[in-house]
Amino acid sequence: MNSRVFRQSKWGEPLIFEMGVEGKVGSIVPKVEEEIREIVGDVESLVPESLLRTNLPQLPMVSEAEVVGHFLRLSQMNYGVNSGRLYPLGSCTMKYNPVINERLASNPRLLSAHPYQDVSTVQGILEILYQLKFWLMELTGMDDMSLQPSAGAHGEFVGNLIIRAYHESRGELGKRTEMIVPDSAHGTNPASAQMAGFDTVTVPSGGDGCIDLEALKEAVSDRTAGLMLTNPNTLGIFESSISKVSEVVHEAGGLLYYDGANFNALLGKCRPGDMGFDIIHINLHKTFSTPHGGGGPGSGPVGVKRFLADFLPVPVVVYDSKRYSLDYNRSHTVGRVRGFYGNTSVLVRAFAYMLSMGFEGLREASELAVLSSNYIAKKIGKVRGLSLPLAHGKPRKHEFVLSASTMAKETGVRALDVAKKILDYGIHAPTVYFPLIVEEALMIEPTETVPLEELDSFVEVLKEISAMAYTRPGEVKEAPKNTAIGRLDEVRAAHPKTFCSSWRRYKSLEEKKGDG
Amino acid sequence: MNKPHPYLPTSAPEIKRKMLEDLDLESVDDLYSDLPETLRCTCSLNIPGPYAESKVREIVEKALEKNEEFLCPPFLGGGVWPHYVPAAVDETVQRAEFLTSYTPYQPEISQGMLQALFEYQSLICELVGLDVVNSSMYDWASALGEAARMASRLTRRNEFIVPALIHPERLQVLRAYAKPAGIKVVQVGYNSETGQTDLEGLAEKTSKNTAAVYIENPSYLGFAEERVNEISEMAHGKGALFVAGVDPLSLGLLRAPGDYGADIVVGEGQPLGNHMNYGGPLLGIFACRGDLSVVKQMPGRIVGLTRSLKEGERGFCITLQTREQHIRRERATSNICTNEALCAVAAAVYLSLLGPRGLRELCEVIVSRSNYAMRRLSEVPGIRTPLFKAFHFKEFTVHLENGRRYREVHEGLLRREIHGGKYLGAEFPQLRETALFCVTESHSKEDIDRLVAALKEVLLE
Numbered sequence: 001m002n003s004r005v006f007r008q009s010k011w012g013e014p015l016i017f018e019m020g021v022e023g024k025v026g027s028i029v030p031k032v033e034e035e036i037r038e039i040v041g042d043v044e045s046l047v048p049e050s051l052l053r054t055n056l057p058q059l060p061m062v063s064e065a066e067v068v069g070h071f072l073r074l075s076q077m078n079y080g081v082n083s084g085r086l087y088p089l090g091s092c093t094m095k096y097n098p099v100i101n102e103r104l105a106s107n108p109r110l111l112s113a114h115p116y117q118d119v120s121t122v123q124g125i126l127e128i129l130y131q132l133k134f135w136l137m138e139l140t141g142m143d144d145m146s147l148q149p150s151a152g153a154h155g156e157f158v159g160n161l162i163i164r165a166y167h168e169s170r171g172e173l174g175k176r177t178e179m180i181v182p183d184s185a186h187g188t189n190p191a192s193a194q195m196a197g198f199d200t201v202t203v204p205s206g207g208d209g210c211i212d213l214e215a216l217k218e219a220v221s222d223r224t225a226g227l228m229l230t231n232p233n234t235l236g237i238f239e240s241s242i243s244k245v246s247e248v249v250h251e252a253g254g255l256l257y258y259d260g261a262n263f264n265a266l267l268g269k270c271r272p273g274d275m276g277f278d279i280i281h282i283n284l285h286k287t288f289s290t291p292h293g294g295g296g297p298g299s300g301p302v303g304v305k306r307f308l309a310d311f312l313p314v315p316v317v318v319y320d321s322k323r324y325s326l327d328y329n330r331s332h333t334v335g336r337v338r339g340f341y342g343n344t345s346v347l348v349r350a351f352a353y354m355l356s357m358g359f360e361g362l363r364e365a366s367e368l369a370v371l372s373s374n375y376i377a378k379k380i381g382k383v384r385g386l387s388l389p390l391a392h393g394k395p396r397k398h399e400f401v402l403s404a405s406t407m408a409k410e411t412g413v414r415a416l417d418v419a420k421k422i423l424d425y426g427i428h429a430p431t432v433y434f435p436l437i438v439e440e441a442l443m444i445e446p447t448e449t450v451p452l453e454e455l456d457s458f459v460e461v462l463k464e465i466s467a468m469a470y471t472r473p474g475e476v477k478e479a480p481k482n483t484a485i486g487r488l489d490e491v492r493a494a495h496p497k498t499f500c501s502s503w504r505r506y507k508s509l510e511e512k513k514g515d516g
Numbered sequence: 517m518n519k520p521h522p523y524l525p526t527s528a529p530e531i532k533r534k535m536l537e538d539l540d541l542e543s544v545d546d547l548y549s550d551l552p553e554t555l556r557c558t559c560s561l562n563i564p565g566p567y568a569e570s571k572v573r574e575i576v577e578k579a580l581e582k583n584e585e586f587l588c589p590p591f592l593g594g595g596v597w598p599h600y601v602p603a604a605v606d607e608t609v610q611r612a613e614f615l616t617s618y619t620p621y622q623p624e625i626s627q628g629m630l631q632a633l634f635e636y637q638s639l640i641c642e643l644v645g646l647d648v649v650n651s652s653m654y655d656w657a658s659a660l661g662e663a664a665r666m667a668s669r670l671t672r673r674n675e676f677i678v679p680a681l682i683h684p685e686r687l688q689v690l691r692a693y694a695k696p697a698g699i700k701v702v703q704v705g706y707n708s709e710t711g712q713t714d715l716e717g718l719a720e721k722t723s724k725n726t727a728a729v730y731i732e733n734p735s736y737l738g739f740a741e742e743r744v745n746e747i748s749e750m751a752h753g754k755g756a757l758f759v760a761g762v763d764p765l766s767l768g769l770l771r772a773p774g775d776y777g778a779d780i781v782v783g784e785g786q787p788l789g790n791h792m793n794y795g796g797p798l799l800g801i802f803a804c805r806g807d808l809s810v811v812k813q814m815p816g817r818i819v820g821l822t823r824s825l826k827e828g829e830r831g832f833c834i835t836l837q838t839r840e841q842h843i844r845r846e847r848a849t850s851n852i853c854t855n856e857a858l859c860a861v862a863a864a865v866y867l868s869l870l871g872p873r874g875l876r877e878l879c880e881v882i883v884s885r886s887n888y889a890m891r892r893l894s895e896v897p898g899i900r901t902p903l904f905k906a907f908h909f910k911e912f913t914v915h916l917e918n919g920r921r922y923r924e925v926h927e928g929l930l931r932r933e934i935h936g937g938k939y940l941g942a943e944f945p946q947l948r949e950t951a952l953f954c955v956t957e958s959h960s961k962e963d964i965d966r967l968v969a970a971l972k973e974v975l976l977e
Binding site for chain 1: 521523524525526529531532534535536538539542546547548549550551552554555556557560562563564565566567569571572573575576577579580581582583584585589590592594595596597598600601602604606607608609610611612613614615616617618619620622623624625626627628629631632633634635637638639641642643647648649651652654655656657658659661665683685686688689691693694695696697698733740742743744745767768769770771772776779782791792793794795796797798806809811817818819820821822824825826827829830831833835836837838840841842843844845846847848850851852853854855856857858859861864865867868869870871873874875876877878879880881883884885887888891907926932935938957960961
């Protein structure tokens, strides 16, 4: 089965700048009407001298045919979940992105709607946003929600601002300066807390990979502003003592923040609102199937319990049973974290996804994500050199973390090498070296949209790689060879003398080389 | 669920059974045995479906039909603008290999996205006249918030000076980003005739506490800030940085901010091939000077050019990652992870299509038409436009005299299937009965003439 051949396209594609030739055009700009030209005259003479651009920007001159070909060939040197076989990137939830959602999001009445149009002229969009917000509140058990944040980390920032504003409203911000974060947390958690002005306090995980209650009790104090937690945690294990965690944090006067990156394991099974979380974010580009776009756009709606509804960013989409509108009247609002109302076209895709799934389908999606993850975890955990550390015998949820430390010790083949070798089979690599509490970590999340045949095939691939590691380790360490390019010199990329992030810098580095 | 679902290949009962047997389990619920009883959802939540694809389409399309359409694009700007998006742009960003990929952390299999982002960075560098551009922020406003924090880190100072006529929403975002970092936002006044920043006021407010001076070009109200050289000198003279916020499209005609001394440039990339989408997704542009000490304080992802280790082939990877949250955690320059990469790819395709002359010509069309609209509107009795004597790019203020209410006039336009400008009186008390209109290449002479005629009619009502 694994002899199935994969060769990624390789085009040796020049930079668009290298394709430019004086005189070529890629588009025709509309003409200025003669009468307008007569009345307005020469545009350059209108521009103040201090601002007139005398040298045109050095953009390439390329025909449309070449531009389209160039970017489509580049796309062929990229790997998407819809075009690839399997994208088991832990924590990123690379599930199939339904194509109908793309068609619906390209509706001209959405594409061409301006955010400052009178609300009376955009009732359709507002209806969708309100409906979506209501369903997300149902699923998460929260009482109100903002659709404004553009990403998960953006939602975390909002959540931390709300925690800050809440303590401020009670006159306690001066002393409540600490945000508690488990050592297994996503990097965005401590970074978001820091951006909101908190000091982070890291609590260690216990032997089962879950938050250590005793350590937590030690960590809380009247300086505690809150705790950020993802559940299931980054090891894919459900934090069963969550109600106790909630008690400890709340008794200390802190608030509980839910990082919804892993919510896709729990749809219809349990709700963060019931676990005691006061504020949550959810990643629509993970749990609700909207495409990641090579890094974005995403969407990270933030939900709160009723006592925090007044702190939400403005405006909030509301409905008075006659018309939909935007509510700017939130007395303790944290303000805004971006322009306008959110990544609307991402929100519309999530809305369509929920209609396609329904409540039962969403629950089924979570269950199958968990089933698929356990199905392969059990098999891969037995592969020579790999192991499932921590929480032995506990079921995983939608993802699990392997350790390749035995393999590394015995063969010199590290988690990174395994990941690179996986690419050679036309399968995307898992997340590596995260969470930090597992040595030589490989974090695997198959999602519910992968057929059984591919799950089985993935297990076989790992067996084959393991066998290779123990017999011909060099071959694994040299991977990948079936991708558009081999391993890259990342040190060179970051070195002060060779750092190059633009064409203009590239040209000047090449010139220097020429001189020397 | 009884029936298999098309998105769920393992939902067929026989397949599921096989997987469960393999795990020695009776039901999937056994995998949730660690959920405390008290936390389990027992009821069915109130979410409709699952629906057939045809029904999903019908529901979404029916809802969107409630959005009103107009005879031409709305005369609205203020941070999102109606511009034409070429078909080649839409085609590129709909490619599944781009659209459905994750952040290119595995460079060997993601060269396409990495090169496209490198080209985006390179194209923006040419526009803004600076050496380093990151691969995107959420939008102009959040990019401005990050710029204030970066300026404060670089200068170890805590005041950020902005114009009084800054976009009010952008100001609100800036404050949300600045406050937790202990940065004070200070506003400087303007000349009421020209809208230009009051340089004497600026001189008074710039001090050894100033981290940076920020200007918007064109400003929120559409006029250009002309005395950029003086402002740059004033900021640098006090050891502060100079930050410029731009509409990148205007840079086909207007000077690159890097050329007039800007250390950091932020802006909104939506006009570069991204649809308005009711305000999102947008594309936050973020550029800075190339000294590595400056770049190391930059937020966001940067794609760099390098070589493959073995064959020495040219290739691309994410670089300077030690600034980022997944490595540096609470000491990262920002928490940003997911960004607006696909919108950046759209911008790269757009700028490649336009080229240097196309961009210049497009600017000329925009300026010609917006200035034509101002001329024609200013001939209408009861209308004063623009309020500020300065060069305007695509937006301009339209003021109603003789006690006429903008709200009423606006509704008169809506009845004629024309969407007028954005009312400014709620944001600036000094701009009562004034609206911000926007004219771009997507408005023809006919559209403008129709607007003028309609306004005349409405004002006579």
